Amino acid sequence: MACTYKSKWLTPTLAAISATAAISIYLLRRKLRDLEISLKSSLEKCAAERQGRIRAQQALRKAIVQPKSDNMEMTSYPMRPIAIIQSCFSTRNGTPRQPLLVPLARACLIFDSARVPPASLEGLGEYSHCWIIYVFHLNTDLEKLWKDPSKSKFKAKVRVPRLKGGRMGVFATRTPHRPNPIGLTVAKVEAVHGNMVLLSGVDLVDGTPVLDVKPYLPYCDCVQGAALPKWVEDDNLLTVASVNFSDDFPSALAECWVIAEKKSLYASPNELQSLIKQVLSWDIRSLSQRDRPHNSLFSMGSSAAVDKTSDLDDWQAEEVKRESEPVALPSEDIIYHLILEGLDVSYRIDCNGNVLVEKITLSSDIPKNNRNGSNYKIWSDKIG
Numbered sequence: 001m002a003c004t005y006k007s008k009w010l011t012p013t014l015a016a017i018s019a020t021a022a023i024s025i026y027l028l029r030r031k032l033r034d035l036e037i038s039l040k041s042s043l044e045k046c047a048a049e050r051q052g053r054i055r056a057q058q059a060l061r062k063a064i065v066q067p068k069s070d071n072m073e074m075t076s077y078p079m080r081p082i083a084i085i086q087s088c089f090s091t092r093n094g095t096p097r098q099p100l101l102v103p104l105a106r107a108c109l110i111f112d113s114a115r116v117p118p119a120s121l122e123g124l125g126e127y128s129h130c131w132i133i134y135v136f137h138l139n140t141d142l143e144k145l146w147k148d149p150s151k152s153k154f155k156a157k158v159r160v161p162r163l164k165g166g167r168m169g170v171f172a173t174r175t176p177h178r179p180n181p182i183g184l185t186v187a188k189v190e191a192v193h194g195n196m197v198l199l200s201g202v203d204l205v206d207g208t209p210v211l212d213v214k215p216y217l218p219y220c221d222c223v224q225g226a227a228l229p230k231w232v233e234d235d236n237l238l239t240v241a242s243v244n245f246s247d248d249f250p251s252a253l254a255e256c257w258v259i260a261e262k263k264s265l266y267a268s269p270n271e272l273q274s275l276i277k278q279v280l281s282w283d284i285r286s287l288s289q290r291d292r293p294h295n296s297l298f299s300m301g302s303s304a305a306v307d308k309t310s311d312l313d314d315w316q317a318e319e320v321k322r323e324s325e326p327v328a329l330p331s332e333d334i335i336y337h338l339i340l341e342g343l344d345v346s347y348r349i350d351c352n353g354n355v356l357v358e359k360i361t362l363s364s365d366i367p368k369n370n371r372n373g374s375n376y377k378i379w380s381d382k383i384g
Helices: 002-065 142-147 247-263 268-279 289-290 374-384
Strands: 083-086 106-111 129-135 157-159 166-171 182-193 196-199 209-215 242-245 334-341 343-349 355-364
Touching: 106 343, 182 374, 196 374, 242 268, 247 268, 247 355, 268 334, 268 343, 268 355
Parallel strands: 242 355
Antiparallel strands: 083 106, 083 209, 106 196, 129 182, 129 209, 157 166, 182 196, 334 343, 343 355
């Protein structure tokens, strides 16, 4: 009797469970079918959007390269910087004319995270060097070049330092004053961290906008047996005989370092002093300063004459107009200035090319840009 009772009790229970399971399976299948329909619709929508983007891009490219009917000039290609340079060179003056001339010259390449995800930099650290395509943003003729190209007065020839001021066609030089102010340089990749790349051997001024970065490939970027003019190989015109520091310089640097260290890309005052020596091992004065040092003076007969034109662009070949005629002084009496890491370095150079670095102070006359982006502490474990 007991078995019969249990059997009668289990039969409806199992039937209920079976019915519930059947309903659940039906609902799951219906939900799965709905999901498949939704997925198919989404895929079709994505494909349609992709085709629309392709057609729009094709139409944009066609519109960009389509000559204007009135003057047959091509319109501009839209480009925006993807990164900015935080460099040890606070101003144009002192920035090397070519890359890798100053091995200790460091810069941090800081990418715009909104446009360039950090994943874009994966693998870059495995290369020793990279190419950097950038904008000569400090050119004084940019406004005319962009707003009214017809009045930009583009010069076909420029003065070349290695030719002692002799002129050469713009496309035979690396002058920043070009029809399109685009620069190309190579730098050593020290380390990659997040959206930043630490570089060395740079010839880039602080705040330089960067358009693109490409890895350096020796097998195709280095051309064996490439020919170049003899005047390009002559570096003697740009070197100095010696670089020495005054007795008071180390103590002055130590005082400045207390503040400069927080934003510096260097580990110590000694390393920064080595950078100063490497930079000043090349004559960074303009052509007019080397040929006629007294033309750089503003004061009349002052024993502490100060050079105020050291930040002029060599390539522009522009003379500074003055209201009064300055007194000619020996070149060793002229004080020149170099701004590195936000510090003002004062030095003299005699007629034999011997440089004496006299003092260093904190500079207040530097552009405010991305100086808080990086410092040595961020990179110490990667380059130490």
